[in-house]
Structures are given as structure tokens and as C-alpha cells.
Amino acid sequence: MVHGARGERLTPSVLTARRPPEQGLALKFRQAGRHSSVGLARLGVAAVVVLLLVVPPACFLIQAVSPRLFNQGTSWLTWSNVSTAFTDGLGRALLDSVAVSLGAGLLAVVCAAGLAFISERTTAPGRRLFVLALWAVLLVPSYLVAVGWEEIVLKSGLLASMGLWNHTIQRTVLGPIGVAFVLGFKGTPFAYFALAPSMGALGGDIESSVRVHGGGRIDALRVIAPLLLPAIMSGFVIVFAESVGDFGVATTIAASAHFPVATYTLYESISTFPANFGVAAVVGWSLIGTVALALLLQNGLMRSRSFAVVSGRSRASAPKTLGRVGDSMALGFAVAFFGASLGVPLLGVVSSSLLVPFKGLHLSSLTLSNYKGLLGVSGLSGPIRFSAEIGLVCGLATVTLGAVLARTMASSRKGIGGKVLDMALLVAVALPGVVFAAGYIFAYNLPFLAHAGIDLYGTVPLLGMAYVANAVPQSSRIMLGPFSQIHDSLLHAARVHGAGWARSWRSGVLPLLARPLLWAALLAFSGLFLELPISELLAPPGVVPVSVAILSVLGKANIGQGTALSVLAVAFTLGVVGVCLGLFHLLAPPGWRHWQRPTPVKEPAVGNDAQTAALPGSASTIQADLVGVS
């Protein structure tokens, strides 16, 4: 109820009557202007999404039933590609993909839940390093992890050098189980970033409420656990989608294990001559359908739920002290996970680059010749510079568009538009980069476009557009969690205190999102820097991205040099990430980076366990919760 200065009730008509007519009209114009500018902005975003993310894949996928549209066949409408795809083994490949992706999703959720619990709910040693290590897991390409495991378990690998080679181990690792594990490890960071914020943010208020009403720890857990279901499902589905669309493991372990997966089938359809884009499109549709089903299942489970659990008044839970045994178990769990997902494969790759083949594991067989040999490779500086520059530009563009899309989804998930966008972006995660690349050729090399003066194919801008299109789905999904956690009350509070729209975001929300935005940009940069399928098909003649240059060198170098080059390339991206984080720590405003030092707040005793707890309750701590760091 609104009251006037004298205490009388003010109805809308009263408010209107007290306002001068011109002012009311001006207000209406202002509001209309604001609404139209918001509408225009939304239209612009929609246009960008359509041109970047919808049209090119659609041009590719339509060929499943109408190859003649793009001169790839004689039929305007045919189902023959569907039958051909399944005759070629798509059914089995799809089942294989679903099976390993389900396994990967489950493994990732379990690992992520364990890590999130340790980092968010305990004082276990080393937990502050989890996020950094998880980002390292995320940044190392899946093919390198797969190759690393191969180097360990093969007959000529590290295990054999130590006399520990075993055929069963080799068959297990280089088979479906190994594929699922590698994909699960690679997906764990996604699941963690989906789970950790909820794990950290849910506890404080809700747990206190349970305890105030006489509930014990088990009761609190029973209340909190179901609230994590959306985060668990969110993490599971994105890992599932990433695994279904994975190319790195599909072309390494899976390809050599007589274990065909759908992405490899797609790869074969496109690589053969004549390329069968129609069959590849059918595979693309099947990938989309698989992920869409998973997404519908998720939405069904989460219907009518809201992700908004953090507001300006939210409090994180108090971290638990586990004791010596608990700390040891927590540490053991973390060491086992990071060892398997990062340590062992990197050991395999690095050892392969340092050992002389067939000489066993002796000090005398160690050599730096592979790295020294790379010194003779000239001409890599141009490609490195190009990829670093376009990675920077497209990384920023990706994170900008990704943030807009994440905010759109977070604020309108219950609307049709939000749901469609949500599903479209997740489905896009499952489409391999080569689908985007070929789709961009079909969409932007049409003769009528060239005649109209829109001659984009074979230009750097089109390459950049494809890079952004390929990276945005993942980027927006990563930022969806943090954006979903931002309650509108933060903005409302800023507006009530007189801040404009821009200042509300800049001062009220950006500090909370600075770190997720930075990480998303770094992830986009790292992915773009070493991106291959799009670079191969869309880089203009004479322009050599670093991944293509590396491939060229690998074709001529020996195996050890090739591995050494891969190690250096990944080390370079990790170095860039490290430098950026360091600069952020040094240069970002204090409010953006002091989140790691929460202000202890003394809370009153809760429930039967009278104690004084140091509960972090500042906004900066909430920010830490948002990125899963405590």
C-alpha cells in the first residue's frame, strides 16, 4: 500500500492526478522508449544467435532430408540418408555414445559432488587448489588425456617400462570403460561448477532453519539434498552433452578399440570422398535428439523449481572440521581424482616426449632431443600470434554474448523463449565443431550472397564468427550457474538507492560475476587457441591458425617431437591463463578480488549445539560460492 505525505492512501489515479500532464506523457514516452530499446536489444541478440548459431547448423542438418538444396545430391526430399546412416552402423554408434556418455555423466557428478563437498563444506587441506586444478583439467584437450593414457598402458608404454604391463589393464583402459572414464574426468569441472555454488549457498540459511526447528544434521541433509537435484541434473546433462559431442576421445581410444561412437561416424561420413553430408546430417540430428531427450528429462524433474537461492541476505554454511581421518580421506579422494584425470595422462604424454623409443625406463633413455628438435621449426610465430589475437577477440566476444544469453536464460527460463534458447544452446554443445564449420561454408558461400556483396566465406570475420558460435554454447552454460544465482533483489536494491541501470550492474552485480566471467573468457580463449576443425575448413587461404600449423609440423616431425609440441602448446595456454589470473589479482578492484578473505561474522548459537561459529556472510563470500571457491 502506498501512502501520501499526510498518510492518505494513494491510488494509481491519485498518483496520476498529482503528476503534471506533460510529465506523465514524457514518462510514457520515456517508458515506451526504454521498452523499445529493450525490444531492439533483444531483437539484436536474437538476430546474432540466429546468424551465428542457428542458420549454419541448419544449412548442414537440412541435408539429411534435402541434399539438393545445397547441390549435394539429386533429391529435394528423401529419407535414404536415414536408412543409409543406420545401415552404416549409426544405431550401434549411437548406443555406444549414449552408454559411455551416461557413464561419464554419472562419474562426473559423483566426482564433482565429492570435490564440491570437500571444498564447500569442509576445512580439508588443499581444497582452495581444487578450482585451479579443475580448470587445468578443463583446459587440457580430451585427445591429449586419451593419448596420455595410451602412452601409459600400451605395450611400449610407461607401465611396460616399469615391468607392470598387463593385457587386462590395457584392454580395460583402451576400451569403452576407458572412454567413459576419460570423458567423465573431462566433464567433472562442468558438473563441479554446476554443483558447487548450490552446495555452498544452500546450507547456511536452510540448515539453520532446520536446526532452529530442532532437526539434527541428518534432517538438515534430508532437506538440503533434494534441493541439490537441479544442480546435479544440470551438471549431469551438460557432461552428457559434452560427452556425446566429444571428438578427441572418439578419434583416439574409441576409434582404435572397435568401439564406434556417433561423432566418429559423422567424421567418417564427412572425411570420405565423396563426402556424404546427408548421412553426417542424420548423425547430427541423432546427437541433437539424444541431448534433447536428456534435457527434457531434466526439465521434467525440475519443473516449477527456481535456481534463485542467493540473494543479498544469503549466508553460506559453516565449513566443517573433519578431523585427521576425515582430512586424509578427503585428500585421498582429491589426489585420486586429479591423479587420474590430469596427473597420469600428463605423465604419459610428458614421458613419451622425454624417452627414447624402445630403450626402456632408464636415466640413459631420457632425452630432450624432441624439444631441441622443435627449435628447428620456424614459422610458428605468425600462427601463434594470429591465434592468440583472434582467440583474445573471439574469447571476449564469446564471453560477452555468453553472458547476455546466460542472463536471458536465467531470467526467463520459465518462458518459451528462455526454454528454447536453453535447449538450443545445450543441443549446440553436442554438435561437433566440424558441423559448424561445414555449415558455415554452406550458409555463407552461397552464390547469391556473393552477388549481393556479402562475400564472407574465406575471410577472417567468418572464421571469428564460427569460433564464437562454437564456443558460446559452452560458455553460456558455464555462466548460467552464476547468473542464475544472482537474485534480482541485488539490482532492485541498487536501483532503490538511486543507481541507474548501468551502475546497478557495474557496482552491484559485476563484482560478483567478475571471476566467472574471467574464467569463461579464459576457457573460450584456450579452446579457440587450439581449435582445429573450424580452423581447417574456414581459415582463409594464406592464414594459418596455430592448430593447423601444429598439424602441419606433426605431419613431418617424428612422434616424440609431435608429443613435445602438444605439451608445449598446452603449456602455453596454461601460461596465458596463469598470467591473466595474476593480472586480475593485481589489477582488479579490491571488491572483485578480495572474495577469498571473507569477513568472519559471529552468529548466535543454533539448535542444540550451542557454539560460536565463524560464518562467512559477506557479499564477497557469496561471490566465492558462485565460483565454487571458499
Next chain:
Amino acid sequence: MRKVKVESFAPTTAIKIAGSALALGAALTACSNASTTKSASPTTVAAGSSTTTAAAAAASTTKVPLVVYAAEGYDQAEVKAFQAATGIPTKLEDHSTGTLLTKIQAEGSNPQWGVFWSDGDGAYAALDKQGMLLKGFEPDTGTLNALGQKEVPADKSYIPTGITVAGALVYNSSVVSAPPTSWAALTGPAWKGKVGMNNPAISGPTYSFVAGMMNQLGGVTQGEQYFSQLAANGLHVYSTNKVTLTALLQGQINAAIVQNSAGIGFEYKYPQIKVAYPSMVTALPGVLGIDDKVSPAEQAEAKQFADFVYSPAGQKVMLSGDPHGDSLFFPIVNGTSQHSLVPQLSSIPIQFINPYVWGPQEGTINQWFTAHVVNG
């Protein structure tokens, strides 16, 4: 120290334009303005979009960028030497044969290449049947020996530049003392689970090996029986030469069926690796084709490129550009001597297959191979 050179360029301007287009979330129109980075694309240069005499005359004097799609280890050195010799601005797209064919096929009726150069004539025969290749041109800067003349198509729609062997048997001599002399031996128990080859659906040259086996065994059906037997005997199928040879080095297999130039290169780097030629192996010509759809100006330059390749200077670059890889070919231009690591052709039981018979079957044969051997 061995020098490997990859192409460099100055990208800053392009990046700025890309940045402005992307950072501002530019829509298509804005991006199209930025496409000025596509410096004088061959199709936009088309002073000679019609094939009039005046246009052809103009084309002969105007230098437009020549776009070369190539999958040869020495292509970059060749392009660089050609540009230095002629002053024609030449842009190289250096990828695998499969990637380039995917690009060419996706570009469809709006092709962006002027020259396509790779190993294997089957794809060129198929492109010829689609009317995509310029017919009737032969370089006149060198003459072909008898071997080379066998590879020239009747309509002269493509130009052979050298010959390798599609499928040689590369083996680890530390575990194999007596390599087989026939392909049939590989189906025996002694080789169970010990042989690897590339997937012909991914590795273009491997299709020539598969087609060659079918050719010498009497037809597709007999060939399918042979590969079914190989699969039943534990054949490993990898994606490309590099992966298959890596498996050989890692001890996953004892013998790898790969292109002989890659095998000889490995033999040079790893002494325990040897190359054998069971009877019969199949010739794999390196082939160059000129786009029939680009402007007369670019076609004229493409012809100059082919002329340069046949010239002594061009042959020298072919032999030195990738000394442990694609440079290990059998020369077909008179006066060119083969690399010292390459064996005498007379010592190899080699056959030549008809690309116009086997090229059009590539899709269906690869489809069968994928279903029954790769996924079987």
C-alpha cells in the same frame, strides 16, 4: 638441424576487423563490410567473368591471387618458389586430402580454389565427371617418362606429378624377421592381431590400396572377402598414416599397411622399421587439377603453376621440400632423379588401376569397409 617451415603472415589488420565485427556483435551486413580482408578474391576479380577474347587478354596480364589447395609435404616450398619465380601472389591451403575434398565439395558451385594438388587420381576422375576440372592442358616445361604417360587421362583433365605406392607393408624388423611376400599371408594365424592399416574413409590414399586389392583379386566381391578375412584375423584400423605408424612403433601391431613414402620416412628415422612390397602393390599418382570454374586470369596462373612444377626448378623443390615424407616419390618427368632413399621401381611388383573405374566406387566401397571392417 632440420628446418620445418610453416607459413607465416601479418594478421593484425584482419584481427582488428574481426574484432570490431565480433566484439560489437555485428550482424551480417557489418561483417560483410569487414570482408575486405579477403583480398581480391578470385571470383570478385573477374575481369574475365565472361570468356571473351578481351577478357582473356586482360587475364593474361592481370595478376590475381592464385589459391592452391594442396596436401603434399612439399607444397609450401613449391608455392613459395613459384611466387618468387613469377611474382604471382599465391595463397596456399595446406591440409589433408580429405579435408580439402570436403571443402571443395561443400563449396559446390561457388569454388574458391584455382589449383588442387594431392595424392590419388580417383577423386580427380570423379571431379572430372562432375565437370569441375579444366580439360585439355598439359605442361610443356617437361616431358613425361613412360610411367608418367600411363597416368595421363584421355581428356587431360588432371596432371600427374609423381608416383608413390598406395599400400606398402611397413614392419618392425625387431619382431618380424621374414616379411610376407603376398597379401594373402596376412590372413594367416601368424599375423593374427598384428596388422594395422588406415581407414580408407578418412585416409584418401588408403582407398587406392583397397581398390587395388579388389582389382588384383578380380573384383569388389573378392576384395570384400579378403578384407573380411583380414578383419576376422584381428586387423586394426586407424585413421591416418601417422596414427598407424605410431601404433607400429608402440608395439600394438607388428606391420602397418601405409603409403610407401611415409614408410620410407619412418625407416629413415627408426632403423628397426623396414618397408616391404608384397605382390602386387598399387601405384598412387600425385595429381594436380585446375578449377574449371574460376576466372580465366586465375586459370592462366594455374597453368603457369603446373608449368613450374614440371620445370627443373619445380622438380628440385618437390624432391627437397619434404625429404622424409612426400619427397620420396618416383619421378615421372624426364631428367628428374629419384631420392636416394627410394628403391628402384623395377624391384617392386606394381600395378596401375583405372581411376575412372574405381574412383566413382569410392563412396560405396568405403561405406562397406566402415560397416564390415571398421565397425565389424
